[in-house]
Ligand SMILES: [Fe+2]
């Protein structure tokens with residue numbers, strides 16, 4: 001998992017008219033030429049302040065999503081049906097934590113220490129993917145998360161891995177490789193249940209009914225009209241619009257859901273043969289904004305569990321800390 | 333009221349249900365220093381830089397590196413070195429490498445005497 005397209009914008013931040021405001025025009029031109037030529041930007045390169053800020057925000061939010069995203073699935077490790085499923089789920093959840101570590105490192109190279117990022121998660125200043133504020137009620141929810149949320153994340157992560165910031169691209173390359181295992185094991189559970197007994201089939205249908213709206217929210221609301229999208233795309237921070245990624249996801253996965261006899265809970269979902277675009281019913285964006293604000297079913301639990309883990313691990317970390325330790329920003 | 337979770341383990345934590353957001357939780361350096369990790373896939377190949385781990389000492393860094401970079405696929409060896417001990421050229425000084433591609437005299441392809449040999453042979457036979 002789990003970098004959604006939606007990047008939370010701090011409402012208190014004064015919006016800039018354009019992102020390159022006040023930058024040295026010569027260095028900016030060199031920087032943009034490098035990106036246009038397909039070169040990567042490395043940590044100690046000159047970069048516009050907004051490029052750095054937007055990347056930190058995006059990579060940090062992606063890292064938090066990996067950590068928090070492992071919680072709804074982690075719940076099911078002890079109750080996974082059978083040894084093979086349990087081993088696979090443990091491996092997946094460990095991968096997700098590994099992804100968080102890779103991503104925190106990439107964000108660190110831009111100058112924000114990991115402790116500060118985790119503090120900002122716990123104090124609510126930075127967000128994580130909204131889907132993880134929903135609970136995994138049954139084993140079939142694990143199937144839907146592993147199959148479809150990971151699939152959605154892959155669409156986003158494959159796009160971002162062609163971005164301009166070297167450390168983020170390198171982390172994503174490794175992450176995408178592991179995500180394909182997550183998707184396969186999720187699809188395996190999904191197909192197993194959908195083609196199983198009536199009870200199993202009903203279970204996975206109910207789970208999809210619960211998750212469809214959050215899945216549609218995953219890429220975020222339309223951002224084609226956003227003032228900053230154009231600059232972020234030129235800087236290869238953002239690689240595809242939210243709408244385009246959502247369409248790509250629907251193109252690939254709607255048939256895979258339907259082929260095993262599961263119904264997508266949106267009567268208005270259909271492909272327009274003229275535009276070749278999927279049209280869908282209102283996924284309730286009001287709910288999306290409500291949940292982002294902190295009023296989803298699991299927001300409090302997710303943060304409280306994260307804080308508990310930090311509080312209870314502190315004595316070990318402090319016991320191992322030496323006064324001589326000095327923080328150095330990672331190289332790459 | 334206590335937070336009511338679907339996860340029995342979470343319920344056993346007895347988490348408070350009030351606003352969980354708090355300001356300072358982790359202090360600076362709580363996650364220790366960073367180590368750069370080098371991974372060797374097979375014997376006989378180079379160790380290749382693959383990322384970093386946060387660790388309180390080199391032994392723990394190797395342990396974390398094993399979990400993070402060697403949990404699937406093939407690994408024959410790992411190195412770790414403290415980030416602060418790595419010296420690096422500044423990307424801004426990249427011009428020091430600029431003339432290197434022009435140094436054809438350092439390259440086998442920079443030596444082409446066949447034309448001259450053929451010329452010489454032609455003259456000899458003439
Ligand atoms: Fe994943």
Ligand SMILES: [Fe+2]
Nearest residue numbers: 001002096099
């Ligand atoms: Fe992931």
